[in-house]
Amino acid sequence: MYPTPRHVGLVNWxxxxTLYAKEVHRFIKVAGQTVLAPIITTLLFLLIFQLALGESRGPVGGVPFEVFLAPGLVMMAVTQNAFQNASSSLLISKIQGNIVDLLMPPLSAAEMLIAFCGAAITRGFAVAICVLIAMSLFVDLPFASIGWAVLFVFLMSLMMGLLGVLTGLWADKFDHMAFITNFIITPLxxxxxxxxxxxxxxxxxxxIAHVNPFFYAIDGFRHAIVGQGDTSMLLGATVLLGINAVLAVWAFVLVRRGYNLKA
Incomplete structure (x- = not known):
């Protein structure tokens, strides 16, 4: 008796x-590197600025400096980790030669993209929540709008997940990924x-700052946490939505073509 072919349907749920869960499990398995390390690094940034400036640094726009600083540090941690989750997974699969395990299953380009970006978003939220909890022990954060804060973490994590997919497709070695991290993401x-x-x-x-998409994510998140920012949250969310749309189309086209994935 021959096995009955399985009907996948319009969407291979x-x-x-499975791919999403595999990517989430991958970063949870090394939570000391993917979640605990960003907490320690962010708290060290906060401590260094407090020790270096102390009482000499006055409030920023009526907000105590440590309160102003905290949301930016949180979003910076989200940025780095969401990017690393997507980019490192693809690059490691290519280097180890098991990228075929991703190409053989009946997964469409959209499904692959959703899984990778979904895992990046999950890691972004995990880092944001853990860092915020840790920072709340030292800084009195007002949390002006939880809804807007969640939206900006989502939009930034999605943007970095998409950028991570694009980088993972392009990169052939870790030096390429380090180039994007050191010369594009960190300066921005x-x-x-x-x-x-x-x-x-x-x-x-x-x-110049207003053409930097990272500005809208960090300023919007800060606005949502402390209640004030340099621009409106609606404008920031709109800019990030537009950028994500462009990156999503770009990544979808490259994944569907199998760019730098197929020999």
Whole structure:
């Protein structure tokens, strides 16, 4: 008797969930590196700034400096971890030669993209929640709007997940991924108002900051946490939605073509 072929249907929900669960399990298995390390790093940033500046650093826009700083540090941790989750998974699979395990199952490009980005978003939220809980022990965060805060973590994690997929497709070795991290992501994160308000910058520097998508994510999240920011949360969310749409189409086209995946 021959086995009966399994009907997958319009969406391969089992395959999508399996890939998503595998990616989530991958970062949970090493939670010391993927969740605990960002907590320690972020708290060290907060401690260093507090020790270095102390009482000499006045409030920013009427908000105590440590309260102003905390949301930016949280979003910076989200940025790095969501990107690493998607990019490292694809790159490691290519280097180890088991990328075929991803290409052989009946998974569409959209299903693969949703699974990878979904796992990146999950890691982003896990890091955000854990870091916020740890920071709340040292900083009195007002949490002005939980809904907006959740939205900005989601949008930023999605953007970095998509960027991670694109990087994982393009990269052939870890040096390529390090190049994107060191020369694109880190500078954009540091120059996006993480440690300062862009209102203090000259006009030209402010104009440059407003074309940095990381600025809208960090400022929007800060606005949602402390109740004020350099721009409106609606504008920030709209910009991030537009960028995510472009990145999603780009990543979908490349995954469907099997760019740098098939020999």
């Amino acid at each position: 089992v395959g999508l969930w 994160a540091f120059l996006s108002g993480t440690f300062y308000s862009i209102e203090r910058l000259p006009d030209l520097a402010q104009a």
